[in-house]
Amino acid sequence: MVGIVSYGAYIPRFRIDTGEIARVWGEDPNRAKKSLLVESKAVAGPDEDACTMAVEASRYAIRRWGGDPADIDVIYVGSESHPYAVKPTASILADALGASPHVMAVDLEFACKAGTAGLISAMAMVKSGMARFGLAVGSDTAQGAPGDALEYTAASGAAAFIVGSQGVIARLNGFHSVTTDTPDFWRRAGRPYPRHGGRFTGQPAYFKHILMAARGLMEKMGTGPEDYDFAIFHQPNTKFPLSAGKRLGFPKEKILPGIVVNKIGNTYAASMLMGLARVLDKAEPGQRILAVSFGSGAGSDAFDFTVTENIEAIRVDGVPTVDELIERGRFVDYAIYAKYRGKILMGDEE
Amino acid sequence: MVVPRHWREREHRYRLVATKCKICGRIYFPPRSVCPNCGRKSIGNMEKLQLSGNGTVYTYTIVHSGMNAFKLQKPYILAIIELEEGPRVTGQIVDAEPNEVYIGMPVRMVFRRIRQEGASGIIHYGYKFAPR
Numbered sequence: 001m002v003g004i005v006s007y008g009a010y011i012p013r014f015r016i017d018t019g020e021i022a023r024v025w026g027e028d029p030n031r032a033k034k035s036l037l038v039e040s041k042a043v044a045g046p047d048e049d050a051c052t053m054a055v056e057a058s059r060y061a062i063r064r065w066g067g068d069p070a071d072i073d074v075i076y077v078g079s080e081s082h083p084y085a086v087k088p089t090a091s092i093l094a095d096a097l098g099a100s101p102h103v104m105a106v107d108l109e110f111a112c113k114a115g116t117a118g119l120i121s122a123m124a125m126v127k128s129g130m131a132r133f134g135l136a137v138g139s140d141t142a143q144g145a146p147g148d149a150l151e152y153t154a155a156s157g158a159a160a161f162i163v164g165s166q167g168v169i170a171r172l173n174g175f176h177s178v179t180t181d182t183p184d185f186w187r188r189a190g191r192p193y194p195r196h197g198g199r200f201t202g203q204p205a206y207f208k209h210i211l212m213a214a215r216g217l218m219e220k221m222g223t224g225p226e227d228y229d230f231a232i233f234h235q236p237n238t239k240f241p242l243s244a245g246k247r248l249g250f251p252k253e254k255i256l257p258g259i260v261v262n263k264i265g266n267t268y269a270a271s272m273l274m275g276l277a278r279v280l281d282k283a284e285p286g287q288r289i290l291a292v293s294f295g296s297g298a299g300s301d302a303f304d305f306t307v308t309e310n311i312e313a314i315r316v317d318g319v320p321t322v323d324e325l326i327e328r329g330r331f332v333d334y335a336i337y338a339k340y341r342g343k344i345l346m347g348d349e350e
Numbered sequence: 351m352v353v354p355r356h357w358r359e360r361e362h363r364y365r366l367v368a369t370k371c372k373i374c375g376r377i378y379f380p381p382r383s384v385c386p387n388c389g390r391k392s393i394g395n396m397e398k399l400q401l402s403g404n405g406t407v408y409t410y411t412i413v414h415s416g417m418n419a420f421k422l423q424k425p426y427i428l429a430i431i432e433l434e435e436g437p438r439v440t441g442q443i444v445d446a447e448p449n450e451v452y453i454g455m456p457v458r459m460v461f462r463r464i465r466q467e468g469a470s471g472i473i474h475y476g477y478k479f480a481p482r
Contacts (some may be wrong), residue, residue, distance in 0.1 A: 056460060096461055
């Protein structure tokens with residue numbers, strides 16, 4: 001049996017209200033709240049990046065697990081905001097966790113689905129017997145160009161999953177992935193901000209791939225929406241996952257437990273994984289989960305998990321739940337947000 | 351800081367790995383290769399010790415005029431943390447406001463960026479502390 005053996009999430013402390021972003025750009029302060037159903041987003045501090053957040057989320061996962069980091073044989077870090085263009089985040093993470101040096105560690109990039117690509121790859125390594133335990137992390141300090149529609153939701157956060165074949169808390173029942181060349185969102189090398197196709201990011205990109213992956217998986221498994229207790233979808237905003245779920249036949253009640261975007265925004269590579277972490281915070285043994293990521297460019301990874309009785313054992317003190325991380329937010333204004341996220345043109349460093 | 355020095359110190363900067371003298375039991379952080387108490391007898395008798403990262407604020411100050419590398423964070427809290435295992439270590443306190451810190455405050459180690467060698471240089475990661 002292969003599956004998730006532990007998980008950890010990290011959400012930086014700072015938040016900005018989407019109304020505050022609208023105020024600066026002369027737009028309706030309720031625009032993001034009403035149309036995207038996003039109230040606020042998480043903002044990383046000036047001394048945080050995709051690497052520091054990956055370390056924090058992974059350390060929480062290791063604490064829940066209680067195992068030896070040296071038993072982790074493979075590490076994947078998915079992000080579109082790796083702090084170095086060349087020099088792996090994964091090697092820093094491996095050393096910071098004490099998993100180094102006997103470990104295969106590498107960075108992945110596939111817009112918002114690099115984290116789930118790491119998750120299935122780590123599971124494949126464990127299932128084939130090439131790794132005892134694997135660690136897959138999705139971590140991003142996502143940036144939207146100032147004034148762009150993306151700025152309302154592009155947020156920061158990380159989610160880490162330890163996978164293995166012993167002490168499994170969520171068994172992998174099946175997997176299905178889809179990939180096509182769809183230029184809905186991109187960032188060219190050396191450019192600070194991404195560009196996107198506006199409405200083109202919806203139907204031919206997000207919905208097409210999410211629905212195709214979910215249907216492909218359910219067809220493979222011989223299941224339908226009624227077989228799952230929770231459905232988690234990549235969440236660039238609150239509207240999209242609710243709409244995708246509805247089209248697949250999932251009632252709102254099965255989707256809402258996995259929604260985090262309304263309070264913390266779109267954490268990109270961590271987005272679906274953060275929803276999965278929130279569901280695992282409350283899931284009961286025997287409950288079945290459908291989880292589907294989406295990465296622009298474009299593709300989706302769909303997972304079918306069943307929660308096991310081991311879930312109780314990893315609910316330990318000292319590791320915050322996703323809701324606890326969401327609640328600790330401290331709101332800042334646009335000026336502080338701009339300072340923290342490097343949107344102010346500074347003088348030369350001394 | 352030159353690249354090799356940062357690289358050499360990464361184990362204690364990333365993970366709070368101390369050394370313990372097997373003769374007198376004293377714990378050193380930053381790690382020492384010789385125990386000042388036992389002198390030459392300690393050579394070859396210093397073992398690595400993974401610290402828990404938990405501690406309390408021993409004392410602190412609020413820095414209003416600091417190094418340029420910390421410009422974005424000022425005013426920031428610089429503290430001496432007494433770690434559970436005994437050693438005291440200087441570090442920044444994050445995720446807390448200057449008016450929230452107090453002597454005796456329980457803290458835990460967190461992993462953050464300390465500074466970078468310009469926009470094209472290496473990034474120095476290391477420990478800071480956050481409220482527990």
